[in-house]
Amino acid sequence: MEYRMMILGHFLVISLALNAGLLYKGYSNGKHKAQDIFSFNNECKNASLVTNRDAHIPKRTKASFSSSSSSSKALNEVIDLDHGDPTMYEKYWQQMGEKTTVVIPGWKFISYFSDVKKLCWFLEPDFENAVIRLHKLVGNAVTEDRHIVVGTGSTQLFQAVLYAVSPPNASEPMNVVSAAPFYSSYPLITDFLKSGLYKWAGDARKFKKDKPYVELVTSPNNPDGLSREAVVNQNQGILIHDLAYYWPQYTPISSPANYDIMLFTVSKSTGHAGTRLGWALVKDKEIAKKMTEFIVLSTIGVSKESQLRAAKILQVLSDTHEYNGNFKESEPFFDYSYNLMARRWKQLRNAVSKSKLFSLPEFSHGKCAFSSRTFASQPAFAWLKCEGEIEDCESFLRDHKIITRSGKHFGESSKYVRISVLPRDEIFDQFTERLCSINSL
Amino acid sequence: MEYRMMILGHFLVISLALNAGLLYKGYSNGKHKAQDIFSFNNECKNASLVTNRDAHIPKRTKASFSSSSSSSKALNEVIDLDHGDPTMYEKYWQQMGEKTTVVIPGWKFISYFSDVKKLCWFLEPDFENAVIRLHKLVGNAVTEDRHIVVGTGSTQLFQAVLYAVSPPNASEPMNVVSAAPFYSSYPLITDFLKSGLYKWAGDARKFKKDKPYVELVTSPNNPDGLSREAVVNQNQGILIHDLAYYWPQYTPISSPANYDIMLFTVSKSTGHAGTRLGWALVKDKEIAKKMTEFIVLSTIGVSKESQLRAAKILQVLSDTHEYNGNFKESEPFFDYSYNLMARRWKQLRNAVSKSKLFSLPEFSHGKCAFSSRTFASQPAFAWLKCEGEIEDCESFLRDHKIITRSGKHFGESSKYVRISVLPRDEIFDQFTERLCSINSL
Structure with a gap:
């Protein structure tokens, strides 16, 4: 019941994010003028940018992605990183040209069915093969003796697991927890x-009931990027491992994950969020069913x-590592994305250290079995803390036209916000520049 | 609660359908031998086939779709029309060659967002435009002053409506009804x-509670093909019009539907079921939100x-009617599909009349404002009744290796079954031939 309120609150957030254009209008026409809000530090103009960014990009693609972060327009724009x-x-993917272009004739793939002999009969064999190949390449998950269930993003798969593991005739809904x-x-x-099968029961660290439960283990964690293990120490629990971010651009791959229920998504592995596609690796046949x-x-x-487009993209991704000679102008995917994330985190930490109002989590170093690099996690989200007297970090940043998601939505203090580290270069540059220049309340 | 049981029952059906191969093995290895089960009427071999079927199909496509209904293999095959x-x-669509082929570069459509300024921000503008154009061409629904919400099939949209119209803080779930x-x-x-927001309350004709409700009006109706109006006569109701079959190959288009909430799907309009795409036309902005x-x-x-593939297909579909000169070898889509459905229903009624164990609903004639043809509905499903002593029509047909869905799942007697009229020619021919030849218990 209380989450009904949170839902409404959350939609306010979504709504704010989606109406960034309107928000901007409100600012420029209303009482807050841009010049009142911003106290820019000139040292930040380009100071936060890490150079050499485009060294490896072929000339033909540079023009269409040129950054204009130092234009005056940038100062007034709402930056949406919610x-x-x-x-x-x-x-x-633009650098790859036509190699990942998918072509689908109008008369193909008309049926509901992909393979009626499979447990998951709507799973396209090409997608299944591409997923298995990629996991074997990266070594981030065991695929042997697992059933693959495809979903409309890992969001749908998470709900599918809840439905699958809830006792159908229990007297009360099963508890669903995750550590804050x-x-x-x-x-x-x-x-x-308001399902009668399951209900949210909050922070896993506070869960003490002697009852069946589902614990969500997100590792690396969204929002804070930390590696995680289950925290509820009981034997009545079912674990769901959400491994959306367990890829070598974000964190060292220590060993193949080998859990009962593992969720992955193309959104955060290849970046194809609009494709709405995820997959689950499931040990138990009845749960997969x-x-x-x-x-x-x-x-x-x-x-x-x-599924067809993702199959193509995942296969080419694997090719860039296994047959790199065929991709003369491009780095292998996980090298490119690792390097980009490394530069972004350097740029972000640089901006944060200049501003002095904020702090970021620190991550310990680990060796990646896939890349053989030793590095500290460079997560897809920054879990930024407002230091000192700022109690509502989201509002504070919104006053500077940076849209983020408050820590309170993550079961944490509103001194924290979650910020996406995955926007286009131009937006990320504007963001770090603006963050760096915020140096007073 | 009682529907929990029905869910399990229904999955038995799905499971049966999906394991048709296994079922066949069971028959051929088990005590029932094909020769014990079938008493074929030789008059039915080809007698049920309506000739001239392929007259309009270009030569190059004929070979790949050749029918082999009279082969001995056909006698033993399980025919799944569930x-x-x-x-x-x-x-x-194969006749159309490359005209409906969709080509998507790997770097496009990566974002979650299609148009952040739109209420339904994940709706692709190309798909929206194609939908509006098609409705204007066919004249089957009003699109003016409507919000378009896209969904993963109309199945998801139906659930979206239930969520949207249920009072969030009601003391009990809202009733959902539909006429059996x-x-x-x-x-x-x-x-x-087991949502706390809404619950199934059965046959709309039996709903007498003085409480808020949602009535589903499916017209033409699935399973029986009849045109429908709302039946609950109260003013507290919200109507959902499921118009999946309101297209001119199935039924005469009398006038543009002009309801508050209308659901459509590409599965039954163009046949692209694997695309999992539907759309809702919604009058009220808050409901659409x-x-x-x-x-x-x-x-x-x-x-x-x-969305991109469906946009392409819907545009070409409209082109076949509006610019038919460009499609020399092909009929306009709704002419082709109307003619095909007309032949199938003739063939089906022919088979049913020969067998004498079954009956079909009769439909009155109406003039189609789109095609100017006067005809009786030729629905996507046949609502077949087993006459005489056969009480369980589904089991009876299953003994003849025809998989259908029992009337009991539709809130009706098990003397009825629903049978798909939309399989490939070969399967439909096998089906009518087999049905025709069943002439004893």
Whole structure:
């Protein structure tokens, strides 16, 4: 019930994010003028930018992505980093030219069915093969003796797991928990239909009931980027491992994840968020079957077009590592994206250290078994803390026309905000420049 | 609660359908041998086939779709007509060659967002335009002053409406009703998460409570093909019009539908079921907004690839009518599909009249404002009744290796079954031949 309120609150956030254009109008026409709000530090103009960014990009693509972060327009623009919209990846895929172009004739893939002999009968074999190949290449998850269930993003798969593992005739809904700070959508998704099968029960660290429960383990964690293990120490629990960010551009791959229920998504691995495609690796056949049932009842399967396009992209991604000679002008995907994330985190920490009003989490170094690099995590989100007297970090940043998501939506203090590190270069440059220049309340 | 049981029952059906191969093995290895089960009437071999079927198909496509209904293999095959899988449409789209081929570069449509200024921000403008153009061409729905919400099939949109119109803080779930026979998935979809917001309340004709309710009006109706109006006569009701089959190949278009909430799907209009794409035309802005919220929480939007492919296909469909000179070898889409459905219904009625164990509904004639033809409905499903002593029509037909869906799943007697009229020619020919030849218990 109380989350009904949170849902409304959350939609305010979504609504704010989506109406960034309107918000800007409000600012420029209303009492707050840009010059009142911003106290820019000239040292920040380009100071936060890490050079050499485009060294490896072929000439033909540079023009269309040129950054204009120091234009006067940039000073007035609302910077929306509320969602983790992974447009950062556009540039890489444009470099690949036609290699990842998908072509689908109008008469193909008309049927609901992909393979009636499979447990998950709407899973396209090409997508399944591409997923298995990629996991074997990266070594981030065990695929042997696992059932693959495809979903309309890992959001749908999370709900499919809840449906699959809830006892159908229990006297009360099963508890769903995750250690704070947890992904802000988990409570909303769990409770929005007021299901009698499951209900959100909050921070896993505070869960002490002697009852069946589901614990969500997101590792690396959204929003704070930390590696995680389950925290509830009971034997009645079912674990869901959300491994959306367990890819070598974000964190060292220590070993293949080997859990009972693992969720992945193309949104955060290749950047194709608009494709709305995720997959689950599921050990137990009955759970995989019931997840498939959920997806049949919810959407009668998953877009074939999304699966075909993702199959192509994942195969080319693997090719860039295994047959790199064929990709003369491009780096292998995970090298490119690792380097880009490394530069962005350097740029972000640089800006934060100049401003002095903010802090960021520190990550310990680890060796990546995939890349052999030793590095500290460079997550898809920055979990920024406002220091000192700023109690509502989201409002504070919104006053500077930076739209973020408050820590309170993640079960944490409003001194924190979550910020996407995955926008286009131009936006990220504007953001770090503006953040750097905020040096007084 | 009781629908929990029905869900399990329904999955038995799905499971049966999906394991048709296994079922066949069971028959051929088990005690029932094909020769014991079938008492074929030789008059039925080809007697049920309506000739001239391929007269208009270009030579190059004939070979790949050649029918082999009279082969001995056909006698033993399980014929699965449980789902309305619209593979019938493949042939038309293959004739169109590359005109409906969609090409999507790997770097495009990466973002979650299609148009942040729109209420439904994940709706692709190309898809929206194609939908509006098609409705204007066919004249089957008013699009003026309507919000378009895109969904992962109309299945997701139906759930989005329930979420949107349920009072958030009501003391009990809102009642959802539909006049029997109703689409078998409605009760399952409504109840599978045991939502506290809404619950299935059965046959609309029996609904007498003085409470808020949602009435689903499916017209033409699935399963029986009849045109429908709302039946509950109260003023507290919200109507959802499911118009999946309100297209001129199935029924005369009398006038543009002009309801508050109308649902459509590409599955049954163009046949692209694997695309998982539907749209809602919604009068009230707040309802459209809350439907959008539902789709964000459920799947964070809808596959861009599906929308792009559907946009292309709908535009070419409209072109075949408006610029037919450009399509020398092909009929306009709705002429082709009308003619095909007309032949199938003739063939089906022919088979039924020969067998004498079955009957079909009769439909009155009406003039189609789109095609100017006067005809009786030729629905996507046949609502077949087993006459005489056969009480369980589904089991009876299953003994003849024809998989259908029992009337009991539609809130009706098990003397009825729903049978898809949309399979490939070969399957439909096998089906009518077999049906015709069943002439004893």
